[in-house]
Amino acid sequence: MELLDNIVWNALSGPQARFSAGGPTARRYATGFSPILAFADLARPDFGALAAHCAVGEQFYCADWTGPAPDGWRIDVESTMHRMVYEGAMPAADAAPDAIPLQAEHAQEALALALLTKPGPFGPRTIELGDYFGLFEQGKLVAMAGERMQAPGLREVSGVCTDPGQQGKGHARRLMDKLLRLQMQRGEQPFLHVMSPNTGALALYRKMGFRTWREGAIRVLTRLA
Secondary structure, eight states, X not given: OGGGGGHHHHHHTTTTGGGEEEOSSEEEEOTTSOOBEXXXXXXXXXXGGGGGGSOTTOEEEEESOOSOOOTTEEEEEEEEEEEEEEOSOOOSSOSOTTOEEOOGGGHHHHHHHHHHHOOSSOOTTGGGXXXXXXXXXXXXXXXXXXXXXXXXXXXXEEEEXXXXXXXXXXXXXXXXXXXXXXXXXXXXXEEEEEETTOHHHHHHHHHHTEEEEEEEEEEEEEEOO
């Protein structure tokens, strides 16, 4: 569980290294995936090592780092988020047997839903990071949820979102229960991230059986010229 203390680095330097760009001190999810930065040492983040891997004007998320903005970078947003782990029981059955696994042909529709609902950093290739499932109505994607970060024994539930016109039908809960069951069957510890101001989601996740592992900093940064 200590891997959660620097989960992004432990994902990108471990099981998800193939999805990353960078080196031994700093990495990012490669272009097209979720725009997130990771550092081996959060107290002394090596932004210089990322210069060759980040385009001017590109915007990124960075968790658990609170130092001053380094040269060549601008901090656009400062907030906090909860990293939560699941401690409830395994769902007894597949709660969303009607959900469709999202594939490459669904990438643009998934990105459009994420841009509309803003569940967190998302890119056109994010659905390649794990199992993603969607619910469709009349051929339109109306809800989805999937897996993003992975470290040994840990799997993140992410990208949980529902079209505003379809909310209140329990879509997100069913998709999350489906993922929780899959992850626990694989022997993985489910976890997730939620922004601190999102009190409604926090209350829902606590009711589902998640508890806060840590509430920490989250920043959005832009690479400058």
